[in-house]
Amino acid sequence: MAKDTGLILALDTKDLTQAKKWAAIADATGQMIKIGMEFTYACGFDAIMQLAKGRKIFLDLKLHDIPNTVASAIASLALVKPAMLTIHASGGKDMIAAARKAVNEHFSSENKPILLAVTVLTSMTQENLNSIGIESSPLEQVLLLGKMALAAGADGLVCSPQEVSYLRQHLGEEVILVVPGIRMQDAVADDQQRIMTPSQAHQAGASWIVVGRPITRADNPMAMAKRIMQELQG
Numbered sequence: 001m002a003k004d005t006g007l008i009l010a011l012d013t014k015d016l017t018q019a020k021k022w023a024a025i026a027d028a029t030g031q032m033i034k035i036g037m038e039f040t041y042a043c044g045f046d047a048i049m050q051l052a053k054g055r056k057i058f059l060d061l062k063l064h065d066i067p068n069t070v071a072s073a074i075a076s077l078a079l080v081k082p083a084m085l086t087i088h089a090s091g092g093k094d095m096i097a098a099a100r101k102a103v104n105e106h107f108s109s110e111n112k113p114i115l116l117a118v119t120v121l122t123s124m125t126q127e128n129l130n131s132i133g134i135e136s137s138p139l140e141q142v143l144l145l146g147k148m149a150l151a152a153g154a155d156g157l158v159c160s161p162q163e164v165s166y167l168r169q170h171l172g173e174e175v176i177l178v179v180p181g182i183r184m185q186d187a188v189a190d191d192q193q194r195i196m197t198p199s200q201a202h203q204a205g206a207s208w209i210v211v212g213r214p215i216t217r218a219d220n221p222m223a224m225a226k227r228i229m230q231e232l233q234g
């Protein structure tokens with residue numbers, strides 16, 4: 001993989017001790033860690049600051065609210081100095097523009113996070129989209145939201161591995177694509193719907209892949225993390 005790409009380990013737990021153990025695996029295998037809603041709501045920002053010492057943090061809180069509220073939330077997150085931050089693209093262009101402005105105003109140039117817009121959650125199917133009134137395919141919807149989000153000021157997108165090559169064709173090689181929905185060949189998908197293996201996602205052109213349970217629930221998480229890193233390098 002090119003510079004600034006690789007594996008992001010999702011620390012989805014309510015327990016700081018467990019999160020520290022997984023973070024040590026990420027350190028040993030050179031990965032970034034992702035903190036989401038589960039850890040943040042259970043453990044709070046002091047615990048996040050502990051994990052952040054000496055590490056790059058992807059803060060995946062998927063902000064989605066009116067522009068003023070999202071901008072104020074981003075200002076409050078400046079103390080964490082995340083390397084990456086998520087907002088939902090479906091919040092619309094005004095919300096994304098407000099997020100962009102807040103990042104520019106409240107973070108120094110050395111600490112500016114990559115602002116990522118989540119397009120269509122990797123747990124969603126065509127039927128799920130239809131049920132919220134969207135007739136487009138996941139592929140079309142991800143492209144539509146992705147184009148809009150980038151034009152409004154997002155630095156990159158979160159999408160499933162199944163959209164990566166289509167997005168590369170339409171948006172080019174430079175756009176940052178962060179990709180959850182990763183499962184090993186023949187493994188259980190859990191609640192993920194639009195999935196691929198690490199090497200398939202890499203070959204499709206993912207910038208970063210995000211992996212949680214396939215590592216954290218493995219019998220040997222360290223061995224699984226190393227296996228995935230090998231797939232990405234192979």
Ligand SMILES: O=c1ccn([C@@H]2O[C@H](COP(=O)(O)O)[C@@H](O)[C@H]2O)c(=O)[nH]1
Pocket residue numbers: 010012036118120121122123158159180181182190192210211212213214
């Ligand atoms: O569309 C999305 C956006 C974010 N996620 C997050 O990625 C990880 C995936 O965890 P797994 O255990 O590997 O399924 C998780 O933290 C999600 O909140 C996503 O899956 N899909």
